[in-house]
Amino acid sequence: MFKFGDNSPPAANQECRLPYRTFPATFQYPAVEPGTLGPCPVGSDALQGIKRQQTNPSRWKGQGWQDFAAAIRTAGTELREQAAARGTFATDAGGTSYGMPHGVVVARNAGQIADLLRVAQQFQVPVTVRGGGLTTEGESVAFGGVLLDMTGMSRVLHIDTDALTVRTEAGIFWHSLAEELRRSNMDYLSAPLNLTSSVGGTLGVGGIDVNSPRLGCSADQALSLQVVTPTGEIIECSDTKNADLFQRVILGYGQFGVITEATLKIRPYTPLRMHYFYYSSLRTAIEDLQLLDRNDASDYSGILTIMDCAVNLLVAFDTDEREAEFKANWQQRLRGYGEWSFALHMVGRYALRPWKLAEAWYLFQRKRELFPELHRSEYMRDNLMFDRSVVFSRAVWKFWGCKQMVIPDLATSADKFAEAVERGNLVCRKYFPHYTLYLVGIKLRPEHRPHYEMSCIPADAGDWAYGCEFEPMIDGKVYSRDHFQSFKNAIYDIGVDLGGSYYRFGGMMKGYIRRVFGDEVVDRHLAMKRKADPAMILNRDVIF
Amino acid sequence: MISTNDHAACSGCSLCLLVCPMWRHSRDIALSAHGYAKALQHGASANDIAAELWSCTLCGACDPVCPEQINVTGMILDLRRRLEHVGSTTVRARMESEALRPLAIQHATVKLLPDQALLESPELLSRIAALLGIPVAEDDGADIALAVEAGIIIQPQRMQRFLASWRGLKKIIIADGLLLKHLRQLLPAMNFVSLGEALSTHAVVRRSLRATDLYVIEPRAYHADFHRLVKHYDRLRAESGSAFNLDLQRIAIPATSRSLPQRLGLIAPDDNEQARWVLHGRRISRIVVESLEDRAAFEKITDIRVVHLAELAEDKVCGK
């Protein structure tokens, strides 16, 4: 049985090419205590009028790197130190946090990672794990030390179509997993709509899909994991085996181990029967979304806005039967319009407000660009949408993707959600002319409550948590980092105020962690982290 | 229109990894468009990433998936032009001797430009010409195709001879997808059609496709004209019920994975892993290929019958 801080040597059957060392008793903790904030190095004149959180207080300066590099090479691991190799990982999808690792290791197997972490503990060298690198607050950016690129471990190991499970290496992109599963006419349960987030990176942070109101977040699909602990032990864990470790690794932001393999639930593949409803009020749309979720009236649901007066509720079904039930029992209770009646409604709206013609023109343009992308003939057959994740994800990259993706979010309990969204919407309006909101519910698993502690799932959420991403349209304009940062802070402050949480609660927004979760919870997790990772090397700048 | 966005536009989204056969084989970002673009953004020169650049198969799959619309294959060829490959001397010598060979021109409005594999299979080549009812071009330009791939500037005399056989032509059907893309850029007014598209439009060929076939699209030509051809092949799929070598993004999965050194015969090709991935999990009774290179790759790893599109009609007559 695994216990945090257990420093006993690895079992004989574990792959290990280095002599095992216990951690030196003389170990010194970093100069600035994790969890405390150092002095802000930014001049006060740069901060006028901007409430700002100082982040990443203790940076590693490269002590002992050469000895570490020699030791890791002796273990047979390729360590890349060329600028081009390191520069590839200089930022994440957010593009506002930059850092250079001293070296890059491409993950190949659990044994290699175990060796790496043992030597890193010995030399106190930070290791930052990166899957798809789709974080937006610098969580997967290495500020010195080793960048461990998990995409090198991205093979599907076994698909069991009877047990409805797949065993896969954890660096695999969800989309690559989907490609393999589809050859057996299978699909994953739920995954982020972006194609290139990895299984390991997602299990550590959450993973929300438009079927999450029914199937939960991606992290809840994991049945068991192979984890390399920060001290280099290779451990299999699940709800019944080493549950302690499983609880911390799931939704644990890579603090308690590197996920190297995962067994996930899968299901037979189905194309979708799609329905779109249009609203001019955010609150009404949210109420209808929650009505559907509470009553299990749809298989997929979510809200995507073009503007706060043009809100789209997406509802979809896996089978004709589920669709028929919806039509018979729920459709007429929704207050949204169909596409054409909404268009007429909008014509009326702008006829009465001719001074808002620029807004009408934006809406028209946006619809003209976006809608064909969602109805491409190669993905639609007999009114069914095939490969929804490709359709939505490609649209996400095409219309919202760029080198800087600023996507703060809020997660709250169901009853606080409408207020959170309305307040966040006002913040967006203040900072950007155009933006999109993406709202979705997350069904929670009561037996997984321990997983949810200090995660994106708000502590007060009942059967569902709700999340909203606030995504400004950058539209080729240039905004300062401070503009983005104060926008994000304004959104995150709503979370603090309402007692919510965030999909992304690490990295550059580290300053919020104690404000959101409170000292008692954070200190308890910090104590566990210290036990599991004595030199605090693994993903050190993310949470603590 | 081909985008002029270059490596600077790369956001690092990794979408190109999902479709890249070179990445699939290596699981190493350095061997992908993402890796090239990021290396260049951080000061690498073409020389610093030379080995990686020569490894690219130029399948073109990354071009249509890049949300930043980077002309990735254009960028790779541009970088290759700054390098000198060991095989370049041979390719240049071949172009020089081709430039000097006399040419007897036969006048026609449509001609067929075969690729190297078809040139080595004259019987199939004449069958294709007969099926399409067009002559084979006197100058096949196979050396030019190789030069484009090696990033070698094409000598003006060689280009002159090549184009001399085109007088009066209204349409050219090309087997080599990379040459097709290059010529389209060079001569935008000319009507170029890939051999795959030309044959798959033929009524006899279309009628001969079955629901239990796996139809293997030649990736280079397909990706070079993706937004139009994705619809063409989708119609063919709806009509025939055949499976296609398309992934979930409707990108063609290459059956071969040949770097330039492999094309030049300097290293033995190793297509097995890629061809196996195309077949993985599929229940099919026949494989229909547009390219002869693909046929060879499949024949090495499976007993399933592999036929070229042009042989389909005959297959139907024989009831195979």
Ligand SMILES: Cc1cc2nc3c(=O)[nH]c(=O)nc-3n(C[C@H](O)[C@H](O)[C@H](O)COP(=O)(O)OP(=O)(O)OC[C@H]3O[C@@H](n4cnc5c(N)ncnc54)[C@H](O)[C@@H]3O)c2cc1C
């Ligand atoms: C365009 C875009 C669209 C998005 N859409 C969605 C969406 O629809 N739904 C949603 O939920 N999210 C979405 N996100 C957020 C993003 O998908 C998540 O942050 C994502 O799941 C992270 O996966 P990743 O592989 O990119 O992880 P990374 O960004 O690489 O890493 C995330 C964290 O986990 C750690 N980590 C990575 N791999 C491992 C591992 N194997 N073991 C241990 N720790 C690890 C990293 O150190 C880091 O702290 C989107 C992001 C973008 C940029």
Ligand code: SF4
């Ligand atoms: S052309 Fe093909 S092999 Fe080359 S980088 Fe693009 S996808 Fe990869």
Ligand code: SF4
């Ligand atoms: S798809 Fe384009 S933008 Fe994305 S990583 Fe590849 S080259 Fe860069």
